[in-house]
Amino acid sequence: MVIQALRAGGLFDGTRARGPGMVLIRDGLIADVDTTGAAPPEGAELVDFGMDAWIVPGLIDTHVHLVFDAGDDPVSSLEEKDDDTLLVDMRRAAGRALRAGVTTVRDLGDRSYLALTLSQETSYWPHMHPHIVAAGPPITSPGGHCHFLGGEAWGHDELIAAVRERHERGCQVVKVMASGGKMTPGTFMHRPQYQTEDLRAVVDEAHRLGMTTAAHVHSSLAMAQVLDAGFDTLEHVSFYTEEGPRPTPALVDRIIGSGATMSLTLGNMPDVPRCADLAHCLRRLYPTWAALHRAGVPLTAGTDAGISRAKPHDVLPHAVEELAGPIGMTPVEALRAVTSVAAGACGLAGRKGCLMPGADADLVVIGGNPLTDLAALRALRCVFRAGHSIDRIGAPCW
Ligand SMILES: [Zn+2]
Known part of the structure; x- marks a missing residue:
């Protein structure tokens, strides 16, 4: 050779x-x-x-959705496509990430395990796609956030069965929607979706099977729950209450003591202005995220690529600049966040x-x-x- x-x-x-x-x-x-x-x-x-x-x-994006098309209405667009069409579009999205230097993505929510299908292709044609760490359909409550991706599960037994199914299929990470989300009407960002004991059972079972765990959490109440449950990464970390983002010193301290990695939702194409709402939330969150960084909490950039026009699948390099800007990382720290720290968060330390x-x-x-x-x-x-x-x-x- x-x-x-x-x-x-x-x-x-x-x-x-x-x-x-x-x-x-x-x-x-x-x-x-x-x-x-x-x-x-x-x-x-x-x-x-x-x-x-x-x-x-190669850079690592700790939170993407290859099933979403980074258009104006990614959910309707997803619902209009059958799985074969979707897979073709996902190959294109994955290729776009790779050509921007993003050689590993953690896909935190697909439909029909399509990101897993795609990840299996990379063992034959690694030059076509980034390495994909796939969660499959995110586990969510009935009618809960992103229920349309097919991952509804409720109660201890169904949740354990959902974790085991993902493991048997070959997923490396379990993703749970621990609070509502903006994309799903009828759910609330400030409200938890599960009981703490059920979340703990999910984490314990996933860890027993050698999988990592990621929790989608906007809600401050749900953030406290997933820290108690022992999730490896928290996604979004937006401290939502009914009045919007309201970080509290008590919750910040719990994060600092937890050992969990915060996968911050960063990255925006410069030619697509952020909506006023999101810009306002970020202004509230940046100082807290900067404080987490100063306290030594591991932070990564999870772009949520695919969910809007501002977030195509090659947006990650812009997120790195955001880590260095409002979050105050040095360039070396920002590079670590999207390489070695991100690899650790994805269960790939030493390999990626x-x-x-x-x-x-x-x-x-x-x-x-x-x-x-x-x-x-x-x-x-x-x-x-x-x-x-x-x-x-x-x-x-x-
Ligand atoms: Zn997401």
Whole structure:
């Protein structure tokens, strides 16, 4: 098997910046990372991207929906499509993410386990899609948030059966709608959907089966419940009460003591202005999210890609800039959030989000130093997925 040696002026290994160096790829995996200035091994195929280029791990979006089309009415559009049509559109959405350097996505809600179907395709054609960590249809109460995706379950026995079904099918993460959501009429963002003991049973069963757990939570009451239940990641984290977002010091302290990762809903295409409502909520939430960051709570960017025109499936690089802006991360911290920290949240630590021997060769080559300007993440030279190079037209990029 030929070794590829990718040389660049800077490397970010998922944790810290390394000097100029070379990433050696063999068989879809990173074989070595060399910063000694040594010559490439004999017989290796050297690709020198130049001293102005940087190599960073492929980016990880911890919250996407490949079934939603990032249009003006993604729910109606979903309901009009049969599963075959939907799958074709999902392949396109996944490809769009990959070409932006997003080499792993955690899909937190599909219909008919289609994201899982797609994830199984990637074992044959890894260069077609990002690696997909799939939840299947999100578990929700009858008539609850996103019930139209088919994941309704109520009461201890049905909930346990729902977790087991997802495990048997091959899902790696269990997603529960712990509060209502904006997309679903008849549900309320400030209200919980389940009892704490039922949520705890879901988490215990998922962990027993080796799966991670993610909770959709807007409601402050539901946030307290899912922290008690022991969920691995909280999605949205928007501290909703009947009056809108109202973070309290008590709930912030509980998050800090919990060990859970907060998957913040960030990322917006600059050409699509945020609606006034959302902009107002974010202004209330940014200072609290910044405080969580200062207190050392692990944060990732989960874009919720697909749910609106502002959030196409390649929006993640914009979310990274938001981590560094209003949330106050340094560029290194923002890069960690979308690489190594996100990999940990997805149950993929050491395999994704890092440049180290044995990790999957999912990486991006960018035309600038992301530590001085995170916008360099949008100046892509090349994306590698499982060692395959991908450029925007699908041909090798050198
Ligand atoms: Zn979502």
